[in-house]
Amino acid sequence: MPPKVLVVDDEANILKTMGICFEAIGFQSRLLSKPQEVLEALQQEQFDLAFVDLKMGPMDGLEILAEIKRHSPETTVVIITAHGSIDSAIETIKKGAYHYLQKPFDYKELQIFAQKAWEHHELTREVRELRQQVAAARGSDEFLTRNREMLEMLELAGRVAESSISVLIEGESGTGKELVAQLIYQKSPRAGRPFVKINCAALPENLLESELFGHVKGAFTGAVKDRQGRFAMADGGTIFLDEIAELSPTIQAKLLRVLQSKEFERVGESKTTQVDVRVIAATNKNLDEALKEGTFREDLFYRLNTMRLKLLPLRERPEDIPLLIQHFLRKFSPETVIEISPEAAQALRAYRWSGNVRELENVIERAVLLAHNHLVTLDHLPEEVRSTLEKPQSALSLEEMEKLHIKRVLQHARDYDEAAQILGIDPATLWRKRKKYGL
Template sequence: MENQTSAVIHVLIIEDEDSFRSLLESRLNRKGYCITATASGEEGLKAAREKSFDVALVDIRLPGMDGIQVLQALRQLQSPPEVLMMTGHGTIETAIEAMRQGAYHYLTKPLDLKELELVLAKALEKRRLADRVEGLNRALDRQTGEPEIVGNSPALLKVIDLTRKAASWDIPVLITGESGTGKELIAKALHHWSNRKGKPWIAINCGTLPSNLLESELFGHEKGAFSGAVASRVGLVEAAHEGTLFLDEIGELEVGLQAKLLRFLESGEYRRIGNNRLFKSKVRVVAATNKNLEEAIAAGQFREDLYYRLSGMVLRLPPLRERRGDIPLLVQYFLKRRYPHRQPPIDPSVWERLEAYRFPGNVRELAHMVDRACMLYDGGMLSWHHFVGFCDDGVDRSRSHKPADSAFVYPPGMPLEEVRRRHILATLAMVGGNKAVAAEKLGIGLRTLYRYLEEWNLAQQDELT
């Protein structure tokens, strides 16, 4: 069956044996690929510098430059192709070394042409995914520009200064702080200010998926590797190649998966589920947590060696109560998002009450309060009741962080599932949307809370985590 593609796929062949090179060229031409065939590494590199290729088939034993040298040179191109190495049985060790240096796969001679076509298709799938991610990241950079970090308090300015310094050093960074303080925003700034800007930015919340699914998300899997794996899938560490991988809620990572993550951080190597072959990816890992990892280490819940591998630089984000001077700036910033031309006036008493408020949900909670005020605003001045809202019983719940007793009284006969849903949502509202605090108060795990929210289609993730 001919390969029907909507876009031309360019394949470079570097093979010194004339008859075999002609065979590959003829076979792949019939499949619809656009082939450039060369007999030496120097000739192949000249072609690769003149135009972009999606995949390169490179023989390891070549006259002049050998296949490893060609691979290294191809990897330095602005838009490098995926590289498939071709090797005789006597040079398999060299082929494995090529894999460590970034080759996508190796094939042993005599080649099984059907296997070649299958591996070529998988390499193209990875290439297309990387192109899509890169395109999306370029579009995101154009749309958002430099991340806006609002505030001028000394505590925040110190974090910004350290973030800029860390951005220029290619080391892992661990961002700590309570939920809602802006950890993902700082991680995005770190990526934007680094030399990886324009490369993939991939984020995942380690607290939202069970361990087996999280491993597949991170490292990928092969078709049939487990129940439900109906197709092969590229993992996030592969999609983030040469970019930044942001691991949010790293403290929720189960111990077994911590060991696999540690191995990847140490070597850059990983295995897809269902595949014993080693893959390699070069990414900068930035992790974030609202947990005290030192306490988790003492309790045997987090590996000490992984902590030291992640914490090349530690950035601690201050809670909003430690930077109260930034509250007016943040309020004006959030108001301007809703009213870009002219913001409504605010009753002076609002500032006093905001100053006295504890903000368990930090900046995220303040953002939600401003959104609520805009929703309730009907002209005149914005007053305190616009920011906090009033329930039917007239109790201003923002002052005590404790809902009125009537909020937790449910009519007899209400299904237990509905009681659970209302109770969880009321607890989340009580703590300003802080999921970690809500899970602790409810006596359930954070992952369990996320599962309930997903069942109710309420698992949206805010950027200010």
């Protein structure tokens, strides 16, 4: 729908001219020469913008502003003022007006001003809606997304939750795999029973085997007492195995047995333990490639791959960035509303987010800490985020150009190997250049 504009001015010629001007840029306008008719107009329809003359009778612009704010608080108000009334116009901004437009103004100036006011109005509306969505999801561990493909994935995850089948979640680091696993658990019949998490890449093989399956006293140096493993802790509930592609062949074999027979032995023990555990696994690597390379067991893959959920990287769902920004602003400033400047918002949307949602969260946490006057500006963002808005500069040296190019390739590439391939250099050379430029 085209923007709807209310124009209030007791000078008929100005009123008519403004109406023609707005129609020329596709705005619908309602023209009022009598200020006392404003309340009736507000009760009849909703306006996006209002242009109100400051000096009128029997009601002046300040009184009209108060009426609009009372009856239509979401309307963006612009005050029209003569040169001698600038101080009064500034006072209206303090009372809720968006800006003021000084007489005399020409046709083109009014159109540009109206379009900027409309952009501000739309941005304000979007932020308001995002805050409402964030508030509705707050405390629920909800996966925040507007992306159609991600919403379909979440719907599938909800249906899968009702069963006890194994689930494999794939996605780059920082995309929210653990959160999806948590959601599946919370919606499953096993909710309320144990939910045990372990990062398979965080421990060496000998310690990981003990961590997963437990050990008995004396099983190895340092095993001074019996210890229960994560699978035993998760009995009756769910276990989340993150970075499953990092498992060694030995532990892969033991995991396959748990999935097939629901049994295992602790390290150093011959007694078999029975468990009833649902397994949710996650990986940031391509398991199809791992199968071809022989680093991941085919039979284990098919056991885990009963249901496969794929999470998109943040760069492939840019519509989620504003929603997540508002979520993190509220998370890191729960008591005070923090705004974000249009330039900062533009830079955050343009950045590639190779670290996905986790990287965005860290950037917003830093920005909230640095923000003054409750406003995040471009200066509060890291240099690599700010640089997305930079235009090419002919004055850069060859080294500076190389650094800038490598930085941008690193933002786009999945990993350092792909970055080296794009740059046409070997990984060792890329490592030296990253060290040289501090990238």
